[in-house]
Amino acid sequence: MPGYRSEHIVSSYEEELTQIAQHISRMGGLAEQAVASAVQALLKLDHDLAKQVVAGDKALDALHRGLDEMAVSIIARRQPMASDLRMIVTSIHIASDLERVGDMAKQVARRALQIEGLSLNPRFYNGVKHLSDLILRQLKGALDAYATRNAAEAIAICNGDDEVDALHTSLFRELLTYMMEDPRTISQCTNLLFCAKSLERVGDHATNIAEAAYYLETGKQLSGDVEELQRVQHKI
């Protein structure tokens, strides 16, 4: 029954493509969780939680390698058409970004382990929480844009990165002020400088993922699509 056999192969191929999307979704969930836990460990100086984040990063690394192998295997066996191939290659890039988001969470957690009993202005901690909420929203939005192939949401996420950058710059300046006012805080504050930088970079990876989602849906590079960006920015 060639008809049955052919249908069976097609269905199984589609299952494999779905598995790739599910694999990315699983990596995304772990990456979001890692960032949220790392920030919590930092703000509450919870060293146990920080150690969990550091140890947990291996799972994300393993999933990253797994995605690569899965992608290569599908391309080799199935010889996908152009649009499926674009989806598979995009997933390789997104997995790489998510693995790096995990690295950023690990770096924040490692720095949390080096900080003991630092009391800065509570406004600063609110600022870190605000930055972390924002980048988690960006990351989730970028993964949604990928999962639902939503080009408009992808553009919105890319535009949202300006807010991440502005918030990071404001935290950065605040930390410099603390260090100048009380040089005894320099060592601790530099740890916080790098934590803020790591969070800002999670925002960059969210932008990369959104750009990849846009490319997947439209076949065009978002960074080159200046008019589209301007149109959305100015809400024309």
Added chain:
Amino acid sequence: MPGYRSEHIVSSYEEELTQIAQHISRMGGLAEQAVASAVQALLKLDHDLAKQVVAGDKALDALHRGLDEMAVSIIARRQPMASDLRMIVTSIHIASDLERVGDMAKQVARRALQIEGLSLNPRFYNGVKHLSDLILRQLKGALDAYATRNAAEAIAICNGDDEVDALHTSLFRELLTYMMEDPRTISQCTNLLFCAKSLERVGDHATNIAEAAYYLETGKQLSGDVEELQRVQHKI
């Protein structure tokens, strides 16, 4: 003449694979140049050179997109066998690392533009030069390991990253000391902290490239190949 035609296709396919390797080599050359120029701009506070590095990063970004398109096009048209496919997918990863090396160079150059007339202990500048020489050697070695499929050199590069980390940590501590001794240098020294961090991350990308080169040659993940690493580390 089917025989002639078939041979022609094979030759042209091999040409395309060679083009991918050449494309990576070109990106590698630009990335090395960008890092070297960024460090020179930083050490000599050469703002013109720094601006050139910032502007020049677009070329690397364009080559990165070009490599992606080339890779997808070859996979789609040629349906490569497993070993060629591994080479093409590896090249996608390496191009992504090289694009990020360019980003690191741009970040150093941007910070160089923010620094005006800072005079620290000359020992510190020697340390930065030393770190930059070391990471450029690592980057070049990783690209050589990829180009010549040399697994032993790839392992050596991965092991060399410990030296990069140690040198970065030493520069980091030195900068903290300067800031504590003279809080007026805090703002400038934090710029240098991030420059040192960017250079250390170039070292991480060199390690990624070396790991990819090892995988390409052996089909095994280097990070999982603990025995091999230990054997080389202890010169058994």
